[in-house]
Amino acid sequence: MSAEDIEGGVPRLAQAAIAGDIGLLLAKLRAAGSVVNNKALAEFGLRERSYSVLRLACSGLEPTQRELADFLSLDPSQIVTLVDELESRGLVSREQGRTDRRQKTVLATPDGERLHEKAEAAVLECEREQLAALTDTEAATLRKLLRKALWT
Amino acid sequence: MSAEDIEGGVPRLAQAAIAGDIGLLLAKLRAAGSVVNNKALAEFGLRERSYSVLRLACSGLEPTQRELADFLSLDPSQIVTLVDELESRGLVSREQGRTDRRQKTVLATPDGERLHEKAEAAVLECEREQLAALTDTEAATLRKLLRKALWT
């Protein structure tokens, strides 16, 4: 975020060996994306986290809280807090699990769906900006490789 | 980290639209890498953060603290804490900036160099495991695309 990083400038330290570390590259790109996303989501009273939960609640997959925790790499207790907040705003509701009464599935309300639709547009626009340096095929390749590394 | 994610299993929620969001993919891969890295670095009394600082201090580029903050996407105050800790362990030293007396350059001591060498090997091994699902060329492509998205 300094002058060096703003636009097309390669920081001096990018010469270092660490600049090839996947961990650092992921962290940097993610950090940059996070601030942009949170800025864009503020308008809807959401943060990256709550947006992700809302988004999955809108997916039609009827995720349980445990599934949300695993999928979002969060502790189950963090999901409780996030769902509490979304539920209190009437964006989401907890339903009894179909087959297992221990679990609760998280579903979006009509209000939640509407809000998600707008927030989604904003986030996708952020994503487009973040990957502006890549061609469409490059962006697709990046997505494909990340998914492969995660889920193969 | 649940049963679904352990080995080669694609979680049910990966069908959702959100599974294509770059932000989520980055966050997930990074989260997974972080726990592995921190586990491997514990043996050396380092965490991901302090390792990164030590690594840059060993680069020969004589980074200033401001540069470290920008490059690692951290607040300058966090760098102070990290350098304090490394310095108190004798792994790193602060030197007066050559041209600007406001800035301080962070350099590794011989002890720091030695520790970094061992830690580096451990982290590179973690990285290899994390990208095990990718071929060598795919891993190289991933690195290239991440760098391009960041620094173009």
Next chain:
DNA sequence: CTAAATCATTGACATTCTCAATGATCGGAT
């Protein structure tokens, strides 16, 4: 039918993030 495991939840604690304020120093404009 019992014992172990799993789910959501609560609460405590540590780590990390984000900001504002400070004194020292620098750079540029007069």
Next chain:
DNA sequence: ATCCGATCATTGAGAATGTCAATGATTTAG
């Protein structure tokens, strides 16, 4: 030369996040 605004490292405070252990309700395995 001197003032003025900007930048550097540092400190400190408060919010957000991460991590872990314990709980009651329920399911699954034996």
